[in-house]
Amino acid sequence: xxxxxxxxxxxxxxxxxxxxxxxxxxxxxNYMTKQGYERLRAELVHLMNEERPAVVQTVxxxxxxxxxxxxxxxxxxxxxLREIDRRIRFLTRRLEMAEVVDPAQQPNRDQVFFGATVVYxxxxxxxxxxxxxxxxxxxxxxxxxxxxxxxxxxxxKAREGDTVTLRTPAGIDxxxxxEVHYPET
Numbered sequence: 001x002x003x004x005x006x007x008x009x010x011x012x013x014x015x016x017x018x019x020x021x022x023x024x025x026x027x028x029x030n031y032m033t034k035q036g037y038e039r040l041r042a043e044l045v046h047l048m049n050e051e052r053p054a055v056v057q058t059v060x061x062x063x064x065x066x067x068x069x070x071x072x073x074x075x076x077x078x079x080x081l082r083e084i085d086r087r088i089r090f091l092t093r094r095l096e097m098a099e100v101v102d103p104a105q106q107p108n109r110d111q112v113f114f115g116a117t118v119v120y121x122x123x124x125x126x127x128x129x130x131x132x133x134x135x136x137x138x139x140x141x142x143x144x145x146x147x148x149x150x151x152x153x154x155x156x157k158a159r160e161g162d163t164v165t166l167r168t169p170a171g172i173d174x175x176x177x178x179e180v181h182y183p184e185t
Contacts, residue, residue, distance in 0.1 A: 028148075029097070029099040030094060030097045030099060030134065030136070031147055032099065032100055032101070032133075032136060033101065033102075033133055034100055035137070036133060036134050036136060037098055037100050039137065040094060040098075040137075041095060043087075043091060044091040044092065044095065047084055047088050047091070048088060051084060052081070052084050052088070055077055055080050055084060058077045059074060059077035059078060059081060062074035062077055094136055098134075101115060103115020103116065103182050103183055104182060104183045106182050109182050110159050110160065110180060111157055111158065111180065112155045112158045113132075113156065113157070114132055114134075115131070115132060115182060115183070116132055116155075116181065116182055117181040117182070118132070118155055118177060118179065118180055118181075119177075119178045119179040120155065120175045120176060120177050121178060122173050122174070122175055123174050128143075129143055130143050130144070130145045130151065130152075130155075131145070132146075132147050132152045132155070132156075134146065135148060150166060150167065150168055151175075154175060155177065158177045158180075159177065159180065160178065160179060160180050161177065162176075162177045163175065163177070
């Protein structure tokens with residue numbers, strides 16, 4: 001097929017469509033733990049210093065082989081370079097706007113704030129243990145939830161023994177706060 005009839009986005013200006021991207025509430029900061037910041041920074045350094053140069057070398061080698069239209073190494077390499085560059089731009093922006101918070105320095109250790117590990121139970125009596133972290137470091141299946149998640153918002157400012165209301169599309173649930181912990185300094 002003639003390339004005139006195929007829409008190809010060479011620029012790939014869809015940086016905001018990054019798989020890991022989570023929109024922050026308007027006017028809010030990108031709160032992050034030190035560990036989350038270091039993990040994103042390490043990923044950025046790895047992409048810039050190791051992965052990107054290796055792919056550039058492969059693309060350069062593939063380009064020197066001649067016909068690029070059917071050269072799989074060249075085509076895949078160019079696509080992979082665009083993905084790496086997109087991720088580098090995304091990580092750079094996220095790290096620039098990050099505000100690192102040390103939960104161990106929280107003065108109100110009896111209340112739930114960013115960085116707290118909370119044990120709570122729902123109406124059914126099922127217990128959950130979650131740690132409230134930044135949007136870029138959330139792993140709900142591992143018990144790390146984003147500070148903008150409905151559960152984290154419901155728990156914020158609660159104390160041990162409090163009951164908070166969680167509003168979800170499935171309805172309203174009552175959460176009993178059983179324990180609040182912060183990392184030690």
